[in-house]
Amino acid sequence: MTGVQAKVLLIEDEPNISEALTFVLARDGHDVRTHSDGLTALDAIKDYGPDIIVLDVMLPNRSGFDILADLRASDFAPQTPVLMLTARGQKKDRDMAIDAGASRFMTKPFANDDVRQAINALLRQTGNHA
Amino acid sequence: MPASALTGTRIREHRLAQKMRQADLARDAGISASYLNLIEHNRRRIAGKVLADIARVLGVEASSLAEGAERSVIEAIQTAAAEAPGFDASAASAEDVASRYPDWARLIADQRARITQLEHSVNTLTDRLAHDPFLTDALHEVISSVTSIRSSSSILSSDEPIEPDWQKRFQQNIFNDSRRLAESAQSLASYLEGTSGETANAGTPLEDCFGALQAAEYHFSALESPDANAETVAAIVGQAALSSDAARAILRSNLERYLSLAQSMPMAAFADVSSVLADPVSYARHIGQPLANVLQRLSYLPQEVVGQPIGLVQCDAAGALVARKPIKGFDVPRIGSACSLWPVYASWSRMGMPIKSLIQQDGQGRPALIAYTATTEVIPASFERACVYEAVMLVRYAQSGEVQSTPQLVGATCRVCAISDCPARREPSVLGSLRSSAPDDGL
Known part of the structure; x- marks a missing residue:
């Protein structure tokens, strides 16, 4: 175990990516829950109350940017750190993510270790863990 | 109509409106009456000092005599100057350039129009790459597959122990994602090379024309009629969703060729197409047509x-x-x-x-x-x-x-x-x- 144990919500519609990340983060001692639909993502956040969210940009039914904007404006988890995952790494995509309130931004294809380190760094920054 | 023709007519209109005789205007402007006559009948080009002198005598701005096509040249030069970063236009006005060097001015205007056209083409292609839904989906599919393969393989290759069931599961995921990656990459390559049916609107006239032919599945029943003629071709071209005159010209040329082939080889002549496809050389010889024509005609049959x-x-x-x-x-x-x-x-x-x-x-x-x-x-x-x-x-x-x-x-x-x-x-x-x-x- 290398990081801080926390509740991680992984919102990602690619099942094999979810499975691999879940395996890696669970092995680090995190409690990982997954969700794949953009439309009900906010409900999932509200239900689970994660310490950190890993959020894909391209989701079915709703974009990750829109979900993040609503989350930041919400009254239930506006400060939750969010690591955004996207297939597009252009500056304007980074700017959009930061404008929407992302805590970190990561471009696919990523290395598992980069995701782990980013999550642990965000948890340490916020002290937002179990 | 050349720009000078408009100018000559306009000089004549101003002179007649002021009830001035041609000889008087010519004298006061320092030119011969016969030369002014040629100018007014648009048989001599006019610019620079002569234009300025005539304008002075008539009491009008030289630029007002140069309205029309020359005005559009002046405006094009002004726009070109405004769009050129760091260009200092104080040395000479666009009117000066157009009147003193009309040919150079027209060249600048033409080249600016060409640049605008090329910028439009670049923007069209860029927009296609950025917003084409097929490309976006295909690239997302490729990147997702690669991400999954990378993530799963790094788990398998790490030094940390992994249970056999998980090992087998990630191996299966890698296998499935590899296959998915191969398919999506092939689909993407095919699309980029132009075989997908989801062809976006093209950036060049030739591509535009190919798109119109593809939309019609390379067959035009109207051209198969014995009564089909150039008007039939024109009607099809007129109805085609094409974005430029160049594309329409290319399509017209293609359809004229189609019509010629359809008239020399009516569809009825292809009653037994499978035999023709088995040996087109014999068939071409049999009907007295060049083989290339038979091959082209076959491609236009439904x-x-x-x-x-x-x-x-x-x-x-x-x-x-x-x-x-x-x-x-x-x-x-x-x-x-x-x-x-x-x-x-x-x-x-x-x-x-x-x-x-x-x-x-x-x-x-x-x-x-x-x-x-x-x-x-x-x-x-x-x-x-x-x-x-x-x-x-x-x-x-x-x-x-x-x-x-x-x-x-x-x-x-x-x-x-x-x-x-x-x-x-x-x-x-x-x-x-x-x-x-x-x-x-x-x-």
Whole structure:
């Protein structure tokens, strides 16, 4: 175990990516829950109350940017750190993510270790863990 | 009408409005009456000092005499100056440039119009890359597959122990994602080379024309009528969704060719198409038509008549594709040069001699194809100029009995071709090297 144990919500519609990340983060001692639909993502956040969210940009039914904007404006988890995952790494995509309130931004294809380190760094920054 | 014609007419209008005699205006402007007469009847170009002197005598601005086409040149120069970063326009006004150097001014205006047109083309292509839904989906699919493979494989390759069930699960995921990656990459490559039905609107007139032909499935029933004529062609061109006059001109040329072929070889002459496709050379001889014409005509017949998909490419002597009809399993590049191993290019070294080849395009599950190739004289030779030739290649799926030898492996274009040891390769492939080319056993 290398990081801080926390509740991680992984919102990602690619099942094999979810499975691999879940395996890696669970092995680090995190409690990982997954969700794949953009439309009900906010409900999932509200239900689970994660310490950190890993959020894909391209989701079915709703974009990750829109979900993040609503989350930041919400009254239930506006400060939750969010690591955004996207297939597009252009500056304007980074700017959009930061404008929407992302805590970190990561471009696919990523290395598992980069995701782990980013999550642990965000948890340490916020002290937002179990 | 040239710009000066407008100017001369306008000078005459001003003079008559002031009830001034031609001789008086000429004298006061310091020119002969006969010269002014030529100017007023738009038979002499006028600019610079003469224009300024006439304007002074008439009591009007020189630029007002240069309204019309010259005005548009002045405005074009002003826009060009405004758009040029750091350009200091204080040395001379656009009016000065247009009146003192009308030919140079027109050149600047024409070049600005050309730049605007090119910028529009670049923007169209950029927009296509950025917003094409098929491209976005295909790239997302590729990146998702790669991400999953990378993530799963790094788990398997790490030093940390992993239970056999998980190990097996991630191995299976990698296998599935690898297959998905191969399919999405192939789909993307095919799309970029122009075989997908989800063709976005093109950026060039030729692509635009190809799009219109593809939308009509390369068949125009109106042109099959014995009464079809140039007006029928014009009506089809008028209704086609084309974005430029250039595209309309190319489509018109294609359809005029279609009409000519349909009139010389009516659809009724193809009652037994399977026999024609088995031996088009004999059929061409039988009906007294050049083989290239028969091949082109076959490609314009509807599939319900032909009974099988027919593809066709036609290239000029420079190798540029001037007609393209791809079929599933035979990609034709949308832009750039095609594979130089295509038999259509071999026809240049065997002018007048038809070629039959068994080919197969590089890629998983591609069918063996029969390719018939012939050259045709587009413009006959004369004492003034050499003959202009084009080469035509028809492709159809090979029947099982026709595959007696290993098909010659060909590509679509080097950029998306994975043949590893191709002697004709012009540039490296983005797909890497996966397959070896088969020897050309011929038929």
